[in-house]
Amino acid sequence: MxxxxxxxxxxxxxxxxxxxxxxxxxxxxxxxxxxxxxxxxxxxxxxxxxMAQAPVAPVAAPPVAVESATSETEQPAAADDSKYITIKSPIIGTFYRKPSPDKPVFVEVGSTINQGDVLCVIEAMKLFNDIESEVSGKIVKVLVDDSSPVEFDQPLFLVDPS
Known part of the structure; x- marks a missing residue:
């Protein structure tokens, strides 16, 4: 009508x-x-x-249960992570581990980094910003998937400073 x-x-x-x-x-x-x-x-x-939009609500419900289950298993791991330095995102944008699709990643788990080394790129408003390390050490864990959105102050990497 x-x-x-x-x-x-x-x-x-x-x-x-x-x-x-x-x-x-x-x-x-x-x-x-x-x-x-x-x-x-x-x-x-x-x-x-x-009615085609109705199934959207049930799909969103299971991750809540998954998050509560993973938060219980991550509590003991949090004690182990306390000796590591967390490198956080300085801006909001899209996280990329490579400078371009055909290039290798900046850092892998186990890579030794120095202060000033580029760890990743975050795209914000069509600008690609190099994220440099403020510490020296060894990459223990990459906390964000490639090509995924990140928030300000979101943890990106865990670094062992020793």
Whole structure:
């Protein structure tokens, strides 16, 4: 139903003198109310959400259960990670481990790094920003997948400074 049909329906209801008309179709509900207090009819149009979008909600529920299970298993590991230095993202953007798709990654787990070495690239607003190490040490863990979005202050790498 397009807007012209709705407008002609409103005019018809106003002329007929009916106080309220409800029209329900497969994907749209229209209620037209005319009151004695005002000369213009009040119209409420509600468009229902198609049923194809309903399965989205159940898909989002399982990760919550997974996160609670992984947080229990990560608590003992957090004690082991306390001796490592966490390198965090200085900006919001998209994390890349390589300078370009055909080049090798900047650092791997086990790589020895020095202060000032480029660890990754974060793309923000079509600009590629080199993220340099502020510490020297050995990469213990890469905490972010390649080509994934990162937030400000999100941990990227764990470095063993010894």
């Amino acid at each position: 397009d807007i012209k049909e709705i407008q002609s329906l409103i005019k018809f209801v106003a002329k007929s003198g009916a106080s309220e008309v409800k029209l329900e179709m497969e994907d749209i509900k229209i209620t037209i109310r005319t009151g004695s207090e005002s000369t213009t009819p009040e119209t409420t149009i509600v468009q229902q959400i198609p």
